[in-house]
Amino acid sequence: MGRRRGRHARPPDQVYRSSFFLLASSVTTAALGFLFWVVVARFYSPEQVGLATSLISATSLLAYLSMFGLNSTLVRFPAPAPARNAQLTQAVVLVAAASAAAALLYLGGLPLYAPKLLFVREHPLTAAAFVLFCVCAAVNTLTDSVFISARLPQLNVLVDGVIQGLVKLALPVLLVAFGPSGIVGSTGGGYIVAVLASLVLMRRRIGFRFDLRTRGTRLREQLGYSVASYTSSLLNLLPLMVVPLIVLARLGTAAAGYYYVAFQIASMLHAVSGAVGEALFAEVSSDESRFGELLRRSATIIAAVQIPAVLVVALGSTLLLRIFGGSYADRGHGLLTVLAVGALAVALNTWASFALKLARSMTHLILSNVLFAVVTIGLTALWAPRGLIWVGLAWGTGNLTSGLYAAAALLTRRPTPPARTGAPARIVHQTPHTAPIEGHRR
Known part of the structure; x- marks a missing residue:
């Protein structure tokens, strides 16, 4: 792929x-989510x-389960420009x-597994x-992958970070009279505004227009990859x-609140390996010959920031x-x-899982996530009566078990060359006046 010139050139x-x-x-x-929960807690x-x-x-879980692996497929196997x-x-x-x-x-199943949440359907x-x-x-979540595919990750900063975060932050005080529904409504309001902003930016920056044609989209051809990716995501998010x-x-209920706030803070640490993993996935999808080099480089970046x-x-x-x-400090600091x-275990698991997905070693990826789900949920059910600290130990143990298995599987597997259906598409950053989309990614 030749080096492009001009203001849209990319290294x-x-x-x-x-x-x-x-x-x-x-x-x-x-x-901004941290500030949101500070306001909510007050x-x-x-x-x-x-x-x-x-x-x-x-x-969040239902949203990811509804992806059917398409968030990965859109990046890994983009359609040619006319069908994008x-x-x-x-x-x-x-x-x-x-x-x-x-x-x-x-909502229909709440009486079976969460009767305390029935107020949401009253x-x-x-x-x-x-x-x-x-x-x-x-x-x-899907539009985030579109921006990553178009190599416009800065738009995710604007949409998910700034716009969604500020909307969420402004709503809890206004909705306090609605009790727990006010907290849920504040989060949901952020999602609504983020989707509207994403669609506007997709139109302006990459020339997206709704197109109901079905030919040339490559979704059917990559159904197996999508299903495997979806299955692993389901197990990972369970x-x-x-x-x-x-x-x-x-x-x-009080312990659930302490757990959630502590987990949200810990999630800021998880974001490091997630972000580097997304970047690794994108770059290797563009040039698979650099798989080993970029895998080592991403591990170095994660360690340098994460520790x-x-x-x-x-x-x-x-x-x-x-x-x-x-x-929260008294009851949650140990957790x-x-x-x-x-x-650190989450970082290992995330890095190794992205590598398996790039190598298209989907069976090992699914088995890794089976281990994660079974160990984490099983140990949580067993240890939860001992207190919140033991719930945290169950989470770390599940990630460590899954990560070690994925890393071991990676050592025995090399990436397989992708099936080509034609010339690889290039990513072209566009203004509203240029041709629709040329994609390349995950």
């Missing part, structure tokens, strides 16, 4: 640049926070429909709002939904939680310390 290796912007997006999102009781966080966790808009349109429509159906099924408007929030969360429910059932960050959070857990209130140290 051949963008792993550092992409890692920076994706990490900046995660950090900005996490920082205006809502721990019991209300515990109920709301269980629904917010469910929203149709490929994106099909993906958006499918994900929106799937997330709506998943939300309805979740009023038709509340139930409809929950479904809408799930749809917007799913579509927003503990995110089940663990809070176990905490809620075994330790009560100091873990030390800061682990040593300052009490001070960080005191911002939310004295009860946060354990989760911070466990972020």
